[in-house]
Amino acid sequence: MLPETVAPRKLTPIKAMNEALAEEMRRDEDVVLFGEDIGAYGGVWALSKGLQKEFGPLRVFDTPLSEGAIVGTCTGAAMAGLRPVIEIMYVDFTTCAMDPLMNQAAKIRFMSGGAFCLPMTILAPCGAGTSEAAQHSQSLEAWFLSAPGFKVVMPSTVYDCKGLLKTAIRDNNPVLYLWHKALYDLEEEVPPGEWTIPLGQAAVRREGRDVTVVAYSLMAHRALEAAERLRGEISVEVIDPRTLRPFDLDTILASLGKTGRLLVVHESPTCCGAGAEIVRQVTDRGFDLLKQAPKVLGGRDLPIPFAKSLENAVVPQVVDIVAALRALISGGRVDG
């Protein structure tokens, strides 16, 4: 091997996802990409840069401005045996395609008694922090979690962005894959070549003894930073579930066996969010592991406001995580 190809290299999430798309399209003629402005232009996030050139306009397919028709097309195409990937420009715009997503793609396999397979991936950016206000900043994973039929993937690292996207594309079911806009400029070192990561396998990002923090997507980074700030004060274990359905509860229970304390951090509204579900699962199967009340630090139950001064108040910041961990530990001392 030439040193150039074996040397680790730095990639951004976009470049990593772009590689994943290109590799999967090379590997499997049935993989096709649909979306607005994704062709010659390469997509507003540059996710599909170069792909139309390599795979042609029929496989990297520029659509009209019709999210409903896009998702509908890909649902029908998946039923016909293709393996479509859809870029929705912001996850917020899935509102315009909820019927094909929720009443069709998520249910057709089940309604047909298993006759049809729907291998399709919905790729979309999510999250706040870019001052784009209420209709361009949402994290809508909870809708898809409460609607059986979808799998949900939310990577936080560049390595995962690539490996999980490849697995999502190969999965024979509808997968919602959300990447966080605030990770756009992230650069991380990754190995050369290809890799895949199974869905449903959490990653322990940092080991600790006092408390288990479960955080995904952007919040995994913030949780790690909070843990670092608390070094010497509180020993924090940080677990990134990476995929929310399937969900790796065992890794979390194992950690709780050690720490006995749980904080879940996510950006989407707290009410009926992934945090609530994780608390439900943990209390269901691991209640006796808990030394004290499990806590969720979610986004506030508000839309995302425009002004940065407000936006930061709605979504958990590193300081909020630090404060929540301190409260948890001191609360624990007082209570227990």
Added chain:
Amino acid sequence: MLPETVAPRKLTPIKAMNEALAEEMRRDEDVVLFGEDIGAYGGVWALSKGLQKEFGPLRVFDTPLSEGAIVGTCTGAAMAGLRPVIEIMYVDFTTCAMDPLMNQAAKIRFMSGGAFCLPMTILAPCGAGTSEAAQHSQSLEAWFLSAPGFKVVMPSTVYDCKGLLKTAIRDNNPVLYLWHKALYDLEEEVPPGEWTIPLGQAAVRREGRDVTVVAYSLMAHRALEAAERLRGEISVEVIDPRTLRPFDLDTILASLGKTGRLLVVHESPTCCGAGAEIVRQVTDRGFDLLKQAPKVLGGRDLPIPFAKSLENAVVPQVVDIVAALRALISGGRVDG
């Protein structure tokens, strides 16, 4: 008063909601009703029977088959100061109006910095049990709970159907009001005249010492029946929250102070459902009240299948609640 009007009378949920609509329309000229087939025909559920005759076609407004346009119209009309009520024929069809519901109605007040008010009510039947399969049987409250901006009302009694609908209509915010199709034939005695019920006030439907069951909509009835079957064996307190946002946590915590055991029962899928959220809130504020793990008996994480033999396996039945309560109590004995 004439005996005729003071005598308690029996009503169905439909008749109760019909009365609520008529009274509120008489009371307030700004209340208008929109929906498919609601005019001369009176609605496929007979909810608007007689209303167009009394209030005319401009206030009881027959729409084309366009849920998006219906919700859009009512959102704009609410912004202009009217107080629209929408009948969506099945809550499942809100998928066709998700953008006006979620990105518009739920957010406009907030995005405008509070300048606009959106007094509007979305009335829809929900739930399984009628062999109508995956696209006509859903309970979608979780979507609306995880999208701040809506209030969510889910009555279980005829008395509540009327009183809560009147309050929902008078509320100055978007309210999702779901009634369960399986309650269609329910007949209950109610007082004559008018009444309202504040949002955010739970009802203790049955007192008990051993365990607190929180159940709403159809499941409140099933929980009561399960409690009755367990009479003498387990003393079950049944609380019906009636509204999920605002949510009356205090009544539940007070009950847990007595019982120390919690079972939440709902029909919608368990994952990220109202049950998970209730467990989150209870563990957040009342962890020390819990003698053992709080449990959620939700719908299975599956679409609703057609055949009755399958449908009953997906949605909690009375026997399932009985079994869950027995397991809870015996689990408690073993663990604690």
Added chain:
Amino acid sequence: MRFSCEELKEMYGTMVLIREFELSTIEVFAQRMRAGDFPGALHSSEGQEAIAVGVMSRLRPDDYVFSTYRGHGHAIAKGIPLERVTAEVHGRATGASRGFGGSMHLFWKPLNFMGGNGIVGGGLPLALGTAYAAVKRGTDQVTAVFFGDGAASQGAFHESLNMAALKRWPVVYVCENNLYAATTHVSGNCPLEDIADRAAAYGIPGVTADGNDLLAVADAAGAAVARARAGQGPTLIEFKTYRHRAHCMVIPEHRPNQERTAWRERDPIQRLAAMLLSEGLADQAQLDEIRRRARERLEQALEFMRQSPLPQPADIEEVLYAP
């Protein structure tokens, strides 16, 4: 293309079979309802048989079809085994959708029957996908999608026709205009006289035809299918028709008596029978025999259904996600 005498009689037989199926299904549902059991939603296509049979007559087995909640006729005409349709509608494990779908969700993959749909207009965007798949693979398969006059008010109608027109995809849009959406007259859904005129908004052909005349249906469908198959893009066909029954079993009749009688007289099966007789293509005895055979087929299917087990919950979890 004209049909042979045999073909016509076979199509007549299929129409009669659909009719008998609809009558029997209503009867079984009514029995169950009298017994206090609500067996689900049932939307009869009685009166619209010529559209199902006429359109399918121009499709190949490998062409894709998207149907609706009023789709028994489409399913039978496409060729799903009658046993499977019957078993599905009555919730048996041997049903076309293994009892998971029911009347509104008949699926049959071997014949590319892509499902009924409980959402009005729900199939319209999906039809783009099979059309795309055919283009992508370079096959000449056509996709036909059925929908009603009410469905043409949905945003999905616009998005689907627009995209198909832009990309010249091989879709045949079959609008069964039976004058009503539930209880709403078509004039409450469309400000135009003819829904087909909406094709102009997409620069594609729009055709109106008599949906109760099998040959007119086959002609209109044939032209649209040929166009699609030749890569010339989509067509919107509007068939004027009428359902004999109320919208569904639980909705009382509300349409004017006179209108109903007038349309009864245009019954597509009677019309085809009259034509077969007057042209000397069949005699009454033959037609009676066709009906008898249809009833026999149906009785077999009902028996198959009755012998079939109910679906068992044991493996239900496995159905949701594909391995």
Added chain:
Amino acid sequence: MRFSCEELKEMYGTMVLIREFELSTIEVFAQRMRAGDFPGALHSSEGQEAIAVGVMSRLRPDDYVFSTYRGHGHAIAKGIPLERVTAEVHGRATGASRGFGGSMHLFWKPLNFMGGNGIVGGGLPLALGTAYAAVKRGTDQVTAVFFGDGAASQGAFHESLNMAALKRWPVVYVCENNLYAATTHVSGNCPLEDIADRAAAYGIPGVTADGNDLLAVADAAGAAVARARAGQGPTLIEFKTYRHRAHCMVIPEHRPNQERTAWRERDPIQRLAAMLLSEGLADQAQLDEIRRRARERLEQALEFMRQSPLPQPADIEEVLYAP
């Protein structure tokens, strides 16, 4: 109706004010971005000023307007105080939406400015509601809703026009066809030459006009507004225009140079200036003075913004639900 000389100069002044506002906003955003701060999405309406000003010239203060994410011009032309627009776009507590909305979500209730919208086509269904409210109350208020060539591909377009047409509601549909939706040419969104031709699908008038000619805009809008006000129902107007800038600040330019130059020459402000000069309605000194005053107004607004506090999170919870 023709405009007086004063009116024309005032409209010219508003167009210049919008232009200066767009230039200044881009400048402030660019500064903040250079400082490492991402201040949000910014969609300039530079080049489309004649549409905003021409349409508003035919509306009353109590008429309803639904705008888009490209709505600074609509807001200023409708008369939202410039200070409030400026403060909102830059995220201050004194902004039109108190800093909650930003550039894409300008609201101003006193003038029935019903908001920008971050969803392409998102305002189309909402416009039905204010139109209905006017009908219900028996006022003769008109609703104007702005949207782009791309938005006409959304299902919401179809549902809104269909319902307005069916009910003859007083809506003026203003399609600003600037030839592109983000980077997609209009031919990738609409198979017809003129989007206005889609009006035929709803049996309503469809009009195409030069969106860079203030008087042509005012004429087309005037006729549609008069029609709506008289209870004769909606009109679809398509204005052909062009944005001088790329779709938004973070999307690089991709349109052919030649096309951009050609459209620069049709700049609506220059064209109005040339007309005013050639018709002897103004001299260059007056026009210069108008621009100077616009810059002064803008400087005041920027100063107001700079003096304004940032929104404080303290009362944020209270904003979500009305009491």
